[in-house]
Amino acid sequence: xxxxxxxxxxxxxxxxxxxxxxxxxxxxxxxxxxxxxxxxxxxxxxxxxxxxxxxxxxxxxxxxxxxxxxxxxxxxxxxxxxxxxxxxxxxxxxxxxxxxxxxxxxxxxxxxxxxxxxxxxxxxxxxxxxxxxxxxxxxxxxxxxxxxxxxxxxxxxxxxxxxxxxxxxxxxxxxxxxxxxxxxxxxxxxxxxxxxxxxxxxxxxxxxxxxxxxxxxxxxxxxxxxxxxxxxxxxxxxxxxxxxxxxxxxxxxxxxxxxxxxxxxxxxxxxxxxxxxxxxxxxxxxxxxxxxxxxxxxxxxxxxxxxxxxxxxxxxx
Ligand code: UDP
Ligand code: MG
Numbered sequence: 001x002x003x004x005x006x007x008x009x010x011x012x013x014x015x016x017x018x019x020x021x022x023x024x025x026x027x028x029x030x031x032x033x034x035x036x037x038x039x040x041x042x043x044x045x046x047x048x049x050x051x052x053x054x055x056x057x058x059x060x061x062x063x064x065x066x067x068x069x070x071x072x073x074x075x076x077x078x079x080x081x082x083x084x085x086x087x088x089x090x091x092x093x094x095x096x097x098x099x100x101x102x103x104x105x106x107x108x109x110x111x112x113x114x115x116x117x118x119x120x121x122x123x124x125x126x127x128x129x130x131x132x133x134x135x136x137x138x139x140x141x142x143x144x145x146x147x148x149x150x151x152x153x154x155x156x157x158x159x160x161x162x163x164x165x166x167x168x169x170x171x172x173x174x175x176x177x178x179x180x181x182x183x184x185x186x187x188x189x190x191x192x193x194x195x196x197x198x199x200x201x202x203x204x205x206x207x208x209x210x211x212x213x214x215x216x217x218x219x220x221x222x223x224x225x226x227x228x229x230x231x232x233x234x235x236x237x238x239x240x241x242x243x244x245x246x247x248x249x250x251x252x253x254x255x256x257x258x259x260x261x262x263x264x265x266x267x268x269x270x271x272x273x274x275x276x277x278x279x280x281x282x283x284x285x286x287x288x289x290x291x292x293x294x295x296x297x298x299x300x301x302x303x304x305x306x307x308x309x310x311x312x313x314x315x316x317x
Contacts, residue, residue, distance in 0.1 A: 003038075003039060003040065003118075003122050004038075004040070004041045005040060005041060005098035005099060005121075005122075006040070006041045006043045006044050006045075006096060006097050006098045006099075007031075007034075007040045007041070007044040007045075007097065007098070007099055007100070007101065007118060008044065008045050008046075008047050008072075008093035008096070008097035008099075008100040008101075009027055009031075009045070009046045009047060009100075009101050009103065009114075010047050010049065010086065010089035010090055010093050010100050010101065010102045010103075011023070011027075011046070011047065011048050011049065011089070011102075011103055011104070011105050012049045012051055012082055012085035012086045012089060012102075012104070012105065013048050013049060013050055013051060013053060013057050013061070013085075013105045014050075014051040014052070014053055014057075014079065014082070014085070014215050015053045015054060015055045015057060015212070015215065016053065016055075016057050016105040016106065016212060017053075017055045017056045017057050017060060017212075018211040018212040019105055019106050019107065019209075019210045019211045019212050020048070020057060020060045020061070020064075020105060021060065022107070022210060022211070023105055023106070023107055023210070024046065024048075024060075024064050024071060026107065026111055027046045027111065028046065028068070028070065028071075030111050030112075030114055030115075031044060031046065031070060034114075034115065034118070039115070039118055039119075040118065041098075043096070044070070044097075045070055045071070045072040045093075045096075045097075045316065046070055046071050046072065047072040047073070047074060047089055047092070047093055047316070048061045048064070048071070048072070048073050048074070048105070049073075049074045049075075049076065049085045049086070049088055049089035049092075050073065050074070050075045050076060051076055051079050051080060051081070051082070051084075051085035052076055052077070052078040052079030052080065053079075058073070058075055061073040061075075061315070062315065065315040069317055071315075072314075072315055072316040073313070073314070073315035073316070074088060074089055074092050074311055074313070074314050074315075074316075075311070075312045075313040075314075076088055076309050076310065076311060076312060077309075077310040077311070077312045078310075080308065080309045082166075082215070082216075083166075083186040083187065083188055084186060084308045084309045085309070086102050086166060086188060087178075087186060087188070087308060087309065088308075088309040088311060089102070090102065090170070090175055090178065091175070091179060092311070092314060092316075093175070094172060094175040094176065094179065096316075097172060097175075098171065098172050099118070099121050099169055099170065099171050099172065100169070100170055100172075100175060101114060101117055101167075101168070101169045101170075102166050102167065102168060102170075103130075103166075103167050104165075104166070104167070106209045106210055106211075106212065107207060107209075107210040108206050108207050108208070108209055108210075109130060109165075109167040109204070109206070109207075110130075110204035110205060110206070110207060112204075113130060113202045113203075113204045116128075116202045117130070117168075117169040117202055118169070120169070120200045120202065121169055121171060123200075124198055125169075125171075125197075125198050125199055125200045126170070126171040126173060126174040126195075126197035126198055126199065127168060127169065127170055127171070127174050127192060127195065127197060127198075127199040127200075128168060128169040128199065128200050128201065128202060129161045129164045129167075129168050129192075129199065129200075129201045129202075130164060130165075130167030130168055130201075130202055130203075130204055131161060131162070131163050131164045131201045131202070131203050131204070132163040132164070132165070132203070132204065132205070132206045133203040133204060133205055138206070145218070145221060149221075149225050149228075150162055150163065152225065152229070153190075153225075153228060153229065156229045156232075156233040156235045156236070157232075157233045157235050158190050158228060158229060158232040158233050159190070159193050159194070159232075160189050160190055160193065160228075161189070161193065161201065164189060164201070165189070166188060166189065167204075168192065170192070171197075173197070174192075174195050174197055177195040177196070177197070178191065178192065178195060181194075182305070183231065183302060184301050184302050184304070184305065184306060184308060185227055185230075185231040185298055185301060185302065186308060187224075187227055187228045187231050187232065189228075190228055190231065190232045226294070230294050230295060230298055231298065234295075236291050236294075237291065237292065237295060240287075240288045240291060240292070243284065243288070244288070247281065247284070254277075
């Protein structure tokens with residue numbers, strides 16, 4: 001399908017010097033082939049967002065931009081994390097683009113489905129989700145944790161697209177919708193379905209990371225999952241309430257039991273049951289306070305309304 005809309009590819013980069021030149025080359029080929037087929041406007045860009053990298057990532061972006069103005073760059077003032085970097089890029093792209101596709105710098109997201117995404121956009125979809133068909137290349141650990149993550153999210157009532165990460169196309173009007181979400185605790189894959197509009201999916205096989213290593217160690221993944229749940233669901237708090245009610249009911253039964261024991265005169269019994277309940281309830285209370293604290297922490301951060309990112313430089317002409 002042909003059209004003349006402006007496409008921006010938005011790529012967050014954190015210490016990606018090892019993959020960036022190859023990523024740039026492959027994306028340029030892709031853009032050129034779409035220009036030739038008259039699918040997109042020649043004003044389209046490949047926009048790299050440097051998320052406060054400590055290596056030569058920004059220097060490489062500057063060189064790319066100097067060599068060919070199709071490469072554009074956004075430099076954040078410091079490292080703000082994948083989600084914030086992505087948002088910074090999308091919000092910058094929104095000024096000039098009719099549609100933007102976000103993808104990772106490491107070529108794990110199959111570049112060849114970009115065409116399909118653009119076609120679906122011309123068919124009238126405002127959001128096109130890239131969905132992984134298989135996880136052949138992931139390590140067992142990654143597969144296991146990632147699938148557990150999606151299951152847990154679903155159980156907690158967070159509406160997310162299964163096996164969809166952050167590889168997606170969004171139209172300008174969807175980006176404008178996204179801009180209206182003011183929350184500081186960003187979890188894009190939870191927010192995007194809330195924007196609405198007509199959407200579709202394309203499936204792809206996720207490749208192995210081209211070079212360099214994952215910037216998502218277990219610690220970051222766990223933080224990401226906790227954030228996803230507590231920013232979108234109050235189920236954990238409800239669970240605590242339910243637990244509280246159940247335990248209260250049990251304690252009333254226990255009371256009855258104790259009274260019976262007392263009046264039948266068999267009073268010195270049950271040290272074990274007592275010590276167990278002290279520990280169990282103590283633990284439960286700490287857990288409950290912790291979960292409530294997690295939400296209070298979120299409220300604290302939201303009320304401060306701190307900027308999600310600060311842009312230092314934009315290379316785009
Ligand atoms: N990334 C980022 N800021 C960070 C961590 C990661 O912009 O603080 C980028 C990274 O450069 C990559 C994308 O987010 O383009 C996904 O990261 P990665 O490939 O390491 O995650 P994985 O594929 O292992 O989940
Ligand atoms: Mg990756």
